[in-house]
Amino acid sequence: MNSDNGLKKTIRDCDFVIELVDARCPLIYHYPSLTTYCKNFEKEFLVVVTKCELIPDYFKKKIAKKFNEEGINTMFVSSKVKEGILRLASFLKSKATDQQIKVLIFGLPNAGKSTLANALIRRHSAGTSPIPGHTKGIQYLKMSKKVMLWDTKGATQIKKKYSDIEQALFSKKHEKVYFLIQKLLEVNNGNLRTYGIDINECKKDADLFMDLFAKQKKFIFKNNIYDIKRVKEKIISDWNKGKLTGWWIDSYE
Ligand SMILES: Nc1nc2c(ncn2[C@@H]2O[C@H](COP(=O)(O)OP(=O)(O)OP(=O)(O)O)[C@@H](O)[C@H]2O)c(=O)[nH]1
Ligand SMILES: [Mg+2]
Known part of the structure; x- marks a missing residue:
């Protein structure tokens, strides 16, 4: 459908x-x-x-x-x-x-x-x-x-156009997770503060947040490069299960 x-x-x-x-x-x-x-x-x-x-x-x-x-x-x-x-x-x-x-x-x-x-x-x-x-x-x-x-079945291709945050939430590829983190940092009302990363340290910077998260979870390759793919998968999985949360009413970021 x-x-x-x-x-x-x-x-x-x-x-x-x-x-x-x-x-x-x-x-x-x-x-x-x-x-x-x-x-x-x-x-x-x-x-x-x-x-x-x-x-x-x-x-x-x-x-x-x-x-x-x-x-x-x-x-x-x-x-x-x-x-x-x-x-x-x-x-x-x-x-x-x-x-x-x-x-x-x-x-x-x-x-x-x-x-x-x-x-x-x-x-x-x-x-x-x-x-x-x-x-x-x-x-x-x-x-x-x-x-x-x-x-x-989830209506994956029903909308004509998907915003970045919609792509973050609905796509199987987790390329746009940055936009979800950015939104959560912006609304600052869920459990991001208690999710394990020092929000002040990441200074509302979603990329920095993901680096700190990789470090904390030890999602790091042998050559000391952060495994951002694993970070993205973990964040989306936690979001979908409700381990990570935050809320907003508008439909676009
Ligand atoms: N916290 C929380 N998580 C929920 C609730 N309902 C569903 N989930 C979680 O949401 C995720 C998706 O649930 P599904 O029921 O598979 O979603 P769906 O809409 O059928 O997904 P598709 O078939 O892929 O379109 C799972 O990890 C569920 O455990 C709820 O009421 N609260
Ligand atoms: Mg289903």
């Missing part, structure tokens, strides 16, 4: 659409055309904000307000600490009347779609990974007699 036509076809075939966004940078995960397609096909649509154990309450309010301004309803969950899962499951069940409903879980890579699907069905059925692009095609998972979940 990497094209709008593929997406439209899938929307037409399902009954309810969940767009899953990461609580830490929800607008980066939001794909506005999805809302339009759901309206056109008269499908009910809900933004589910996940990994929400990683953000403070004031930021949840900000997210809800931002989506509400566009007429979009939100629900907050954490598949990790099982927050809001029962509420979402009951909500989906309430949407099924006499017929089974098919619920599409749409989201950009690594949003946490498969983890959410597993939490909703209460068993580990869909494969999950901190490396984007894990799920291939669509996985059909039975949540209850009346609710069928469609766990989809």
Whole structure:
């Protein structure tokens, strides 16, 4: 489902659409055309904000307000600490009347779609990974007699253009991790301060941060050159799992 036509076809075939966004940078995960397609096909649509154990309450309010301004309803969950899962499951069940409903879980890579699907069905059925692009095609998972979940592949090529930070988050190659670090240094609200590097020492310089991180983790080649590839992989993996965090509302860096 990497094209709008593929997406439209899938929307037409399902009954309810969940767009899953990461609580830490929800607008980066939001794909506005999805809302339009759901309206056109008269499908009910809900933004589910996940990994929400990683953000403070004031930021949840900000997210809800931002989506509400566009007429979009939100629900907050954490598949990790099982927050809001029962509420979402009951909500989906309430949407099924006499017929089974098919619920599409749409989201950009690594949003946490498969983890959410597993939490909703209460068993580990869909494969999950901190490396984007894990799920291939669509996985059909039975949540209850009346609710069928469609766990989809992360929509890697759905947007026409990706900003540097989006490339850092969604690409399997970790070339642009610098931009994520730069953003985290700029917002300075997550756990970067306690992540192991002296923030004052790196002086808001993302390259210097990565060098210090390499040194601390001993990601160094024999000839004393930093192994920046390993640094990037570790940072993205920690970010995806939520070991590294920070939050912002805007969609561009
Ligand atoms: N902290 C935290 N991590 C989560 C949560 N949900 C998922 N994750 C982590 O996010 C990473 C991606 O999860 P997946 O469920 O594989 O994501 P996906 O959207 O299915 O990814 P693709 O299939 O590759 O598009 C994994 O490392 C999960 O453990 C959550 O609620 N909190
Ligand atoms: Mg998946």
